[in-house]
Amino acid sequence: MAEARELTPPPLHAVPSSKEKKYDRQLRLWAASGQAALEQAHILLINSGSGVTGVETLKNLVLPGIGNFTILDSALVSEADLGVNFFLDEGCLGEFRAEHTCRFLQELNPDVKGNYIAEVRKNGSQSFIAKDKAFLPYTLIIVSAPINPACLALISDYAASNGIPVFYLHSVGYYSHFSVSLPPAFPIVDTHPDxxxxxxxxxxxxxxxxxxxxxxxxxxxxxxxxxxxxxxxxxxxxxxxxxxxxxxxxxxxxxxxxxxxxxxxxxxxxxxxxxxxxxxxxxxxxxxxxxxxxxxxxxxxxxxxxxxxxxxxxxxxxxxxxxxxxxxxxxxxxxxxxxxxxxxxxxxxxxxxxxxxxxxxxxxxxxxxxxxxxxxxxxxxxxxxxxxxxxxxxxxxxxxxxxxVRGKPLTVARPGESVRWGSESAKNAVNALAMPDSGVLLYIAFLAWDLFTGSHDEDALGGAAKVPGEHDQELDSDEQKMLGIAQKILDDVITEAGTFVEEPQYGEMKEELGKMVKELVRAGGSELHNIAALTGGMVAQEVIKAITKQYVPIDNTCVFDVNLAVGVFMVLGGVGQFFPSIGVQGIIVGVYVILFGLATGLLEFQIPPQVARYASFMFSFIGRGVFYIFIGSIIMGDNWWKYTAGSIVALVGIGYVVLEYIPSIEPPANMRDADAGWGAEQV
Amino acid sequence: MPRDRFLKQSLGSLYSHIRSSRILVVGAGGIGCELLKNLVTTGFGEIHVVDLDTIDLSNLNRQFLFRHAHIKKSKALVAKETAGRFNPNVKIEAHHANIKDPQFNVDWFKSFVIVFNALDNLDARRHVNKMCLAADVPLIESGTTGFNGQVQPIRKGLTQCYDCTPKETPKSFPVCTIRSTPSQPIHCIVWAKSYLFSELFGISEEEAPDLDHTEDSDNAAEIESLRAEAAALKTIRMAMGSEEFPCKVFKKVYTDDIDRLRGMEDMWKTRRAPDALDYDELLARAGQVDPSISLQDQKTWSVEENFAVFVDSLKRLSNRLEELKANAETGNAPPILSFDKDDKDTLDFVAAAANLRSTVFGIETRSEFDIKQMAGNIIPAIATTNATTAALCVLEAFKIMRGELQKAKMVFLTKSVDRMITKEPLSHPKPDCPVCGNAQARLVVDTSKATLSDLVEQLLKAKLEYTDEISISTDAGIVYDPDLEENLPKKLAELGISKDTFITVRDEDDDTARVNLVLAISEVELDEQTQPLTLIPATIAIPRKAKPTNGVATANGDTEPVEQAVSGAKRKRDVDDAELETDNIRKRGKVAEELNGNGPITLDDEEGAIVLD
Incomplete structure (x- = not known):
């Protein structure tokens, strides 16, 4: 390549629309209006911890041509950073991470203006975040955990009152999470329906x-x-x-x-x-x-x-x-x-x-x-x-x-206070908990992680907080502490929902929560590059939706667990949606039952195009009937109400199957409306 | 703290496996760049990357290993250079080559622990799938389109392979629709791109993949006149470079040909008859139009504007071709231009020519931006989807490398707000899959000594108990069946059967029909005494074909993509192959041209997903 580089650069196409040409493939998704919105945006990334996911997110925004970005990060580049962060090299060691990640990111796209802020603070000096009008230039803020809870609350309040979207993300070992706080009224005209x-x-x-x-x-x-x-x-x-x-x-x-x-x-x-x-x-x-x-x-x-x-x-x-x-x-x-x-x-x-x-x-x-x-x-x-x-x-x-979308403020876990979910969210969360692998437990584990770091802050504002598992010799004690915090959050949400969870479910939840806590502590605040890349891709995509005001953004929380396999989603009022996964078979089944239930219910009202593609059997009597019988038989078991519910579903299924053999009955419209073609998406 | 402390801790014993692993990434485009970053950062020991393409401006919105200064350089080489800087412990080998080249043979594929597909076309995906099955190496197949992405782990004999589910092939149109009776904008675009452009600047239209010749015989007379029309256009091509050239072309295709068509009254009984355009009249009307209108690609141009762009782009293209001819060395094939959606001259020409034809037939005209998408089969592509998809590929690879194939999943990324990531378990191979449903073995042979007859008699009939009812085909077509015996005395080498090629043996005996047997050829030089044909493994079980469920006879019912008889005579090329070959020539041609340092360069980019529209 050395020789190749010495050749004179090839002549550029002397077409004034070279910008359109560079962005051609994305203009076909969000058009010139979306691109203009991106170019007017100025994103602030508040980075801390190992900080890879934040940088990966920015990479995916710099490439499509975000107008400006600013990285606020006071960490110095360490040997460990070099192992996980693609946008740093040996020459950066010991210098400000913000400066060098900014430089490498800026290289990706000369149309983008990158800035950085790195602070060396003595105890008691005022941090950037606390300064008056600190956030004025920014149209969207991404916060990467850990962050002092007071600072997060400050940002959340500022954003809510100024109509600015905020993204809050964690990436710890094999787990990651992000929550989106959109303005209280976030209208989308161009939803790109099918x-x-x-x-x-x-x-x-x-x-x-x-x-x-x-x-x-x-x-x-x-x-x-x-x-x-x-x-x-x-x-x-x-x-x-x-x-x-x-x-x-x-x-x-x-x-x-x-x-x-x-x-x-x-x-x-x-x-x-x-x-x-x-x-x-x-x-x-x-x-x-x-x-x-x-x-x-x-x-x-x-x-x-x-x-x-x-x-x-x-x-x-x-x-x-x-x-x-x-x-x-x-x-x-x-x-x-x-x-x-x-x-x-x-x-x-x-x-x-x-x-x-x-x-x-x-x-x-x-x-x-x-x-x-x-x-x-x-x-x-x-x-x-x-x-x-x-x-x-x-x-x-x-x-x-x-x-x-009626955006909701971020849930900030503050040391010394119980996490407040709001009664409706709490009820939703507890209902979801009945499906042990719902993702709610992982969200609770991340709240506990925040409470732990929030109570181990080494200076008052913004300085490097101590994350659980940071020091090898304290692994066990950190795990015990964090588990205690996590269990309290679990108990509190159950109480707030005004209900209780019976054994053995409660014990199983605690056990599952314990595993997640252990895994999070074991990571000691470290990131895996691959998980950071994955999370950075998803976060950046939601950021683009929020900036372009096109396509419907998720509302409002997403968790990823590498062991998991299905994405499940829930609306928990203040909490939102989750992408949990599979671990134990019972859990999978539970999750599927809920999903199928929701999906089937939805089918009675409107038919998303995916259904025809992935579940064409729902469009015939026999297909739907067999499916209902199957679901019914899964639901049955354990106690009387499960038998009742399961039997009802299965009976409906049998009814459908019978209908298939009655020639004079045609399936209703919601079984037939599906668009048969399934387009060019095979990839 | 060493840079890999946490990796070691998180991945456990897998980490040392990763450190010593040799892996292959096919394609250094959107997903390929992201994959390389993730793989390098995860510390894989040796990474090979193959890509025949060069970097284009429109790649830079997502292929982050490339910068502006890299445009027109090899993707594979630049990716190696940029990614390699990050982790000095990782060895990256870049191959600026076509993955279908013979150097990448089964043995070479065998040398990898895992293969990642990050490709943009059906043909190459199929090829890598086949090679990984033959080499018994796990494959992680992936692709993206806009917000959607997909990851599929493939393991021979345990999961479905890429070809277990049939893939749609690109849409094509009957010749008569394109040439005589267009009714939609796309018909006029295909006409401009695949007929007019290639007749004037490229190779003949007969090879175009988007033309469907199956109805030709029903319209023999019309096809004949169309041939004559095309031949007449070729003579006009001789006038290229002269002042009258645009006028001649225009009068030919928008006046004379249309008048001829209009004269065929039967054709217009049920359709609106076309109205010919008049060159002189348009020239007068378009006098004031500045051809730079072509920069406004989102506007729908008027007839006059289309006319001005047509004439102007025709001149630009003629000049380019003339210049190429002047610089071409004698003895080589005459230079040609190829349509490329990212080449403004060719796109202007196709857009204007298509719109003029739409005007003739009373069809709605389109903006150049829209035409670009339709003519270029553009698949939207963004960084976010590629980043997420590539990371999912690596997670699936971890499972396979841990030996936990049962945990591996088919993963889908959608723009749904409910579930961004969905997964489904991997399915078992389909017994009737035309690719992995075959029995596979390796044939060690001296192809300069063994004859086809040796193969049939000594191996297939004697050892593998085939009856007379078999056929044998190579990639080029059938070389033997009960009615085609003239090749029997020929040496295998004479039939194109050589090292690293494949032959397929089909059992066509209705009673005992077994699945196809695919033999990978390894070459040895042997003395007279040695057995000229050796099968590895020495015995192979060839299962019976699954019974067709619909009761329809399936004599020759294979659904393989390429199947044409050759009997030593002329061999017709499959259209896909034809396209791919010209593609490859063009892509490589670019690099050659760059080294020469002059000459216009055509660029091509098909990122993301296979083209189905």
Missing amino acids: PASITDLRLLKPWPALTQFAQEKTSGLSSLSAHDLGHIPYVLLLLHYLEQWTANHNGEAPISYKDKTAFREMVRSAGPPEEENYHEAVAAVLKSLNPPTPPSSVLAVLNAPEAQKLTPTSASFWYIARAIYTFYEQHGELPLPGAVPDMKAQSSDYIRLQNIYKSKAREDYQVVLAEVRRLEKQIGRSAEMAVDEKEVEQFCKGAAHVKL
Whole structure:
């Protein structure tokens, strides 16, 4: 390579868009708007301990072109750092780690500006964190444990009152954790829903232009040549037959499953069996004949208190939300997104159809925009803050899929105080604990780890805290201390939930917790590079979601245990989601049962695209039946209520299996809606 | 405290195993870079990395071992240099080469404790899968697409192999749709890329992988006129470099060919007939358009703008090709240009040409940004997914190296907010898998002495109890079956059977059908007395084929990717191979050109996942 390096650098493509070219592969995920948001961000990493995960996270943010980063880290580079941190080398020994990691990271991308802060503090001197307005420049803060609890609380409070996302992470041996604290109102317009789920054709509520086009193309259907009949866009066919249907059904459209299948039969028998457009029409009946009513969760966002009580400085999101809610109240539907799926048709017809949908979408957008402008005037919003038209347009397109995350502050474990979960979170946590490997125990172990380090701080603020297991000779005593702390947290959360856990479950929990504590102490605060890399990848991805405000971020805690295999998730109010794993078989089964239960329940309401891919058996009577019988038989056992619950589930399963053999019964829509194709994801 | 104290403590006895392990990473792209970092930091003793690709600007948003100054250099070599600096105790060997090269034979694969696949294409993945099965070395297969990632540990005989689940192949279109009756933007893009561009600047369109010839026989007359059309275009190619060249090309494909098509009235009874474009009229209208409009790649260009970009990019490409020709040494094959989505000249041309054709057929036109994605089969790729996926690969490798295959899992990374990481247990091999369902053995032979007849009579029939109903094929095609006996007296070497190739023996006797037998060839020089064919192991159990469950006869029902008869006559290349070969030539060509220090250079990057769209 030596010679190669001496060659003159190759001529660059003299194209001004070389930045777009460099970022091409990611622009296809978050577009120019997401990239602009990244470039405006300034991330503060507060690094301590062995500090690898924080640096790995930054690496994954520097590469896609974050605007600025600052590393606050007062550690000096040691021999041990060199073994785990890829962004340090021999020459850095004894110097500030912040300086050198910053330099190496900056090398990865010249478009990114890196800064560092390293402090040499005498006892009593004020640390950076405690300084007034210390956090002013930063748009997102990542804190890597260990950190003094008072400092963490300070950061958490600051972030909550200034609407800044904070990430708090641990990476200790084979375990890692991160929690995300998003602002109290964190709206996401561009949630990137599955493309198949966003088609909105308004077949049950066509507008005059569409109706007219349908009539024009479908009048005298019987006299059309086979070719012309085979090229009527299926959307128009459906509109035609809907008109017939409603004429014969007292003006009622087919909404119930029964009516829809009858209607489908009517379409099927009306058309020549070989024509593709009729096939498309038949296939679309169950999916597309939906009243244009948005999900109540979306209405709740559009009508949130922030939208009702607009102020001159409200975020533009709320102005648009309010305007769209008004639109909904007036029209009984959301603005039309305007996209039309591919279908068999002559090009000219297809283009005309597209234009009809586009113009309607455009009209709806104009109405919403006018309402936004009216609101601005009424509330007295200044002209400089006028809501961007593009934002209104995008909101109109994605209105049915907007999402609002109500971020919660970090849970800070403070020495001398019990960890407060909040009664709802505590209940959720304890319920989850009944599944011994839920991840809650690992979270508790990390809280205990924080309490231990918090009570072994060597100076008042920010100096290197002592982590459990740091000194080999104290391994046993540290483990005993930390186990005591952990068990108290466990008991406290059970008490806070207002319940108790029976033996032998309680004993098993304590034993499991003991193993985790031992493992965490044994690590002595050290990181494994590979776990740091993994955690850094996941944290950086959530950071990108939080900055770009695209895609739905996790809410709000994730734990990783290398022994584990499945990712399980829970919402624990203040706590959130977990990625635990498998260890003991009973645990796995438990976790699966919960997951399947949730998933099955969810299927009754909406079908995530993954289900069709990974669990296609859920879409037939026999498949679902056998699955229920299986789940039922797993649940059975131990005591009477388990037998009862298991039997009910299994009986339902048997019922489903029986249905499979009754030919006259067709599966309901939620068994059939699944999108059959599973795309280009095979990797 | 020594740098590896904690590693030693955490990994226990595995650590010393890791320190002395020789491992292979195939691919130094998105996942490859992350893998190298993790492996080097974990302290693996000797790491080999193979990649034939060179570094492109669009790699830098995630392939963090590369900097701006490394553009156009070998990925493998630069990765070695950058990663090697970190841990002086780790030995890294870089190979700027194709993993399918014969130097990387079964013995070479055998020398590794574990192999990591960090590839971007189906063909190479299949190859490494096959080699790892033949060498009986564990393989960690991985890939990413956008936010999704996947890790699959593969162990011969114990788990499913890469080919146990059928993989989708790239989509192709009937020739007539592309050449005569396009109805979607993608048809026009394929036309511009695979027909017009390659007829003018590259090799003939017949080799393009996205054209499907299966319906050709139904449209014989039209196919014939299309051939004539292509031939006429070739003569226009002669005018390259002249002032009239753009005008000639334009008039040919947007006026004359369209007029001819329009004349075929049957074709337009059911479709909107195309409207030819007029060069002079467009030239007048586009007079004021600045071709630098092509920098606005997110805007949908007007007809005039497309026209201006078309003419301008055609000139740019002609000049490049002329320059290449001027510099080419006599005797070599004439230089060609290849379409590359990251080569602005070729992309401009394809985008403008496709949009002009869309205009002719009344199809919606697209922005260059969109066309780039469709023409280049671009897979979105980001650092975060690659980082997480690579780390998961190493965790799975730990399990295998500890001998805990039962704990290894198939891992999926998704953008779900519920479960970022999901795992499922590994499945048993599929008995009917066209790759690992085969019996495998090694054949030690002197290919310059042994004949095909020796192989059939002495080994297959005498020792392995095959009947007459067998066929034998090499990578190139069938060399023997009951109706193809002319090769029997030929020496194996004459049939392309040589060291480090594979032959497949198919049992086609309906009564006793056994699974295919794959023989890896090892070469020895032997004197007359010695047995010319030796099988290792000397005896091998070849299980019966699983009965087809659907009752449909499966004579020749193998689903292997390559299967064409050769009888010493002309051999047709599989389209995938053809594409891959040109790809390789191009990729290597880049480096050669760099050393020469001049000449335009085409770049290619297909990161992340196999291309299926």
